[in-house]
Amino acid sequence: MNRKQYGFIVIIIVFIFSGSILFENCSPKPASAIILFDSSAYIGSITCKSCHPKEYQDWKISDHFKAMDLPNDSSVKGNFNNQSLSADGVNSKFYKKADNYYINTQGEDGLNHDYLVKYTFGYFPLQQYLIEFPGGRLQSTRLSWDSRNKKWFHQYANQKIPSHDWMNWTGNGQNWNTMCASCHSTNLQKNYDVENDVYKTSFNEINVTCESCHGAGKSHVAYINSDYKNGNKIAGSMIKIAKGTNQILQINNCAPCHARASSLSTDAFNATVQTKEIMDHLIPEIPSSEHYHADGQANDEDYIYTSFAESKMFTRGVMCSNCHNPHSGKLILTGNAACMKCHTKNYDSPAHTFHQVGTTGSECKNCHMPSKVYMGNDIRFDHTFRVPRPDLSVKYATPNACNNCHQDKSAKWSADAVIKWYGPNRKYHFAEDLIPGANEKDANAPKHLIKILNDTSAPAIIQATAANYLRSYQTTESVSALLKSLNHKDAQVRYRALKSLSNFSEENWINNAGFLLNDSVKAVRIAAAELYANLPNDRIPVQLNESFTKAKQEFENYLSFQTDFSVGNVMLADYFLKQKNYVGAEKFYLRALKKDGAINYARLNLSAVYNAQNKNTASLNILLEAQKIDPKNDRIYYNLGLLYNEMNDLKGAENSFSKAVELHSSNPRVYYNYGILLQQKRNVAKAESIFLQGLRVDARNPDLYYVLAVLYVQTNQNSKAITPISFLKANYPNNPDYQELFKIAGL
Numbered sequence: 001m002n003r004k005q006y007g008f009i010v011i012i013i014v015f016i017f018s019g020s021i022l023f024e025n026c027s028p029k030p031a032s033a034i035i036l037f038d039s040s041a042y043i044g045s046i047t048c049k050s051c052h053p054k055e056y057q058d059w060k061i062s063d064h065f066k067a068m069d070l071p072n073d074s075s076v077k078g079n080f081n082n083q084s085l086s087a088d089g090v091n092s093k094f095y096k097k098a099d100n101y102y103i104n105t106q107g108e109d110g111l112n113h114d115y116l117v118k119y120t121f122g123y124f125p126l127q128q129y130l131i132e133f134p135g136g137r138l139q140s141t142r143l144s145w146d147s148r149n150k151k152w153f154h155q156y157a158n159q160k161i162p163s164h165d166w167m168n169w170t171g172n173g174q175n176w177n178t179m180c181a182s183c184h185s186t187n188l189q190k191n192y193d194v195e196n197d198v199y200k201t202s203f204n205e206i207n208v209t210c211e212s213c214h215g216a217g218k219s220h221v222a223y224i225n226s227d228y229k230n231g232n233k234i235a236g237s238m239i240k241i242a243k244g245t246n247q248i249l250q251i252n253n254c255a256p257c258h259a260r261a262s263s264l265s266t267d268a269f270n271a272t273v274q275t276k277e278i279m280d281h282l283i284p285e286i287p288s289s290e291h292y293h294a295d296g297q298a299n300d301e302d303y304i305y306t307s308f309a310e311s312k313m314f315t316r317g318v319m320c321s322n323c324h325n326p327h328s329g330k331l332i333l334t335g336n337a338a339c340m341k342c343h344t345k346n347y348d349s350p351a352h353t354f355h356q357v358g359t360t361g362s363e364c365k366n367c368h369m370p371s372k373v374y375m376g377n378d379i380r381f382d383h384t385f386r387v388p389r390p391d392l393s394v395k396y397a398t399p400n401a402c403n404n405c406h407q408d409k410s411a412k413w414s415a416d417a418v419i420k421w422y423g424p425n426r427k428y429h430f431a432e433d434l435i436p437g438a439n440e441k442d443a444n445a446p447k448h449l450i451k452i453l454n455d456t457s458a459p460a461i462i463q464a465t466a467a468n469y470l471r472s473y474q475t476t477e478s479v480s481a482l483l484k485s486l487n488h489k490d491a492q493v494r495y496r497a498l499k500s501l502s503n504f505s506e507e508n509w510i511n512n513a514g515f516l517l518n519d520s521v522k523a524v525r526i527a528a529a530e531l532y533a534n535l536p537n538d539r540i541p542v543q544l545n546e547s548f549t550k551a552k553q554e555f556e557n558y559l560s561f562q563t564d565f566s567v568g569n570v571m572l573a574d575y576f577l578k579q580k581n582y583v584g585a586e587k588f589y590l591r592a593l594k595k596d597g598a599i600n601y602a603r604l605n606l607s608a609v610y611n612a613q614n615k616n617t618a619s620l621n622i623l624l625e626a627q628k629i630d631p632k633n634d635r636i637y638y639n640l641g642l643l644y645n646e647m648n649d650l651k652g653a654e655n656s657f658s659k660a661v662e663l664h665s666s667n668p669r670v671y672y673n674y675g676i677l678l679q680q681k682r683n684v685a686k687a688e689s690i691f692l693q694g695l696r697v698d699a700r701n702p703d704l705y706y707v708l709a710v711l712y713v714q715t716n717q718n719s720k721a722i723t724p725i726s727f728l729k730a731n732y733p734n735n736p737d738y739q740e741l742f743k744i745a746g747l
């Protein structure tokens with residue numbers, strides 16, 4: 001999995017020089033039906049064998065059965081007979097001593113060490129190995145065994161990942177307890193100690209067993225041996241996913257381990273919980289351009305759920321077990337036969353595929369489920385099940401299945417072939433609006449996004465993505481669409497609408513979003529609490545106090561649950577900073593940096609913590625450290641400029657603002673503050689130039705028009721002042737700060 005790039009939003013606005021530097025912030029309803037089982041009543045998979053021998057044997061050949069194991073001659077697939085591998089600047093050796101398996105490789109100090117293999121991890125197409133570290137940590141090796149080609153290889157080929165980086169094999173991104181454990185063992189209890197940053201992780205069975213999916217079995221066995229034999233039939237037979245389970249319950253049962261998502265609590269992976277609403281436990285990734293192509297096709301590891309939720313199959317009620325044997329994990333039928341279960345035979349002929357039977361181009365999956373390789377050798381198929389659209393590739397440079405095979409041809413060639421076969425007209429697909437909606441440079445982007453939100457046939461997860469993108473467009477239409485989305489029947493849309501409203505001023509939502517503090521779905525309540533937590537306590541409407549207090553507690557619990565992640569520490573620290581709990585904020589920013597030394601936005605926010613306590617020397621040192629790590633980050637230079645100005649180092653402030661401009665900052669406050677500094681130094685021509693440059697970045701920024709008008713008036717250039725003053729009069733006629741300028745201009 002590639003390092004996740006997090007987008008952060010400036011949330012404290014500094015007008016001129018306010019004495020503080022910016023900090024950046026991480027970024028009718030269906031009722032939930034929850035069935036609880038006795039979480040201590042796990043009886044072990046062997047107990048299931050006597051009544052379910054076929055299912056048990058299917059499971060024994062599954063990847064679930066081989067998810068994790070103790071290392072021995074049977075479970076270890078890698079060659080440990082004194083083998084070696086040199087890759088990406090790291091020399092490693094693999095050997096056995098007595099009955100133990102060892103890997104000699106580079107550790108977190110940059111030096112080579114001998115590491116005892118504690119567990120095998122995975123099986124096919126690759127196998128990794130878990131190494132034990134202090135504090136209860138197990139780390140997954142970057143060194144992996146290619147089970148298909150029988151060789152050692154380095155995941156993330158051609159990347160030299162430093163020891164302090166989140167993605168280093170000894171770092172937070174490869175930590176088993178946090179990133180992997182819940183989906184590879186049964187009844188996994190992470191048992192993370194937040195205060196001491198240690199784990200006491202436990203599980204009932206080492207691999208993914210019957211009870212991982214069906215829930216603890218004690219009640220089921222007791223029922224079968226008593227009431228069932230006596231003819232007292234109970235629907236579901238006291239297990240979690242029985243025969244006849246509906247689509248949503250089944251998919252939500254699979255999703256925790258087959259979705260790219262963040263979990264709200266341990267319940268997300270708890271086999272004792274069954275729910276009709278996924279967002280009571282998980283926040284699934286949406287197909288935004290962060291990890292997907294602009295049209296919604298997978299571009300990074302998505303673990304299937306998000307892609308499938310985009311598909312027509314999902315909307316038509318198809319579920320995992322329609323194609324896959326849930327016990328073996330294998331396809332029920334191979335090749336095109338799996339698709340012909342539902343689709344008519346004519347789809348499996350050259351009349352439809354325009355490729356000869358038996359060729360690669362005649363396979364349904366290659367056109368409708370294009371694949372990518374992840375983790376070095378793991379081929380995964382995109383479950384969006386979409387019709388190839390090379391015409392969109394021509395227009396927007398998105399990928400298409402045709403050119404995945406015909407790489408020597410152009411997208412235009414493929415589009416022409418489709419027209420020849422199927423005619424000039426294509427059925428509408430949401431990608432036609434999602435792609436331009438994802439492009440912030442497209443002036444019509446908000447219209448495309450609002451169209452998706454108003455389209456009742458659009459998949460809910462695509463509407464959620466549209467709501468997410470609308471956060472970037474500060475228009476009346478955007479606000480109206482987001483407020484309307486607060487009443488959407490799907491929790492993902494409500495959740496994303498709340499998250500986007502945080503980018504808009506509070507008067508737009510303060511009296512319109514509070515009802516979601518009592519939403520039936522946990523993730524929505526948490527998002528509502530996060531939104532209102534941005535307000536001072538005396539600004540929260542009094543009628544919301546009780547519901548806000550309850551939802552806020554859920555939000556704080558969620559933040560605490562995330563603190564074994566590096567970014568989770570930043571999230572909690574950001575919250576503490578907003579609450580002016582500077583001790584807590586400092587603690588968790590520092591912990592985030594310990595887990596990921598490259599997480600530079602933690603340094604920017606930590607600098608704000610020190611600045612808020614008048615510890616400006618410490619604040620400056622942190623920013624200078626951030627500058628060394630990322631010397632081309634304009635935000636760092638902007639914060640340096642504000643801090644230097646506060647410390648009366650005007651030369652340092654000027655140089656920092658100048659560097660931010662040189663780096664083409666898109667933040668209008670850079671040009672605003674830099675121009676005022678130049679004006680104070682009586683460098684009028686340069687100040688004017690900087691203000692105008694800022695307006696090229698943000699053509700409708702009222703603050704820049706205001707300071708430009710003031711500059712012209714103060715330098716007796718009243719004729720030039722008419723243009724910016726006219727803009728302010730046309731757009732902000734009642735703003736009291738502008739009235740004197742209106743008089744001067746005679747407006």
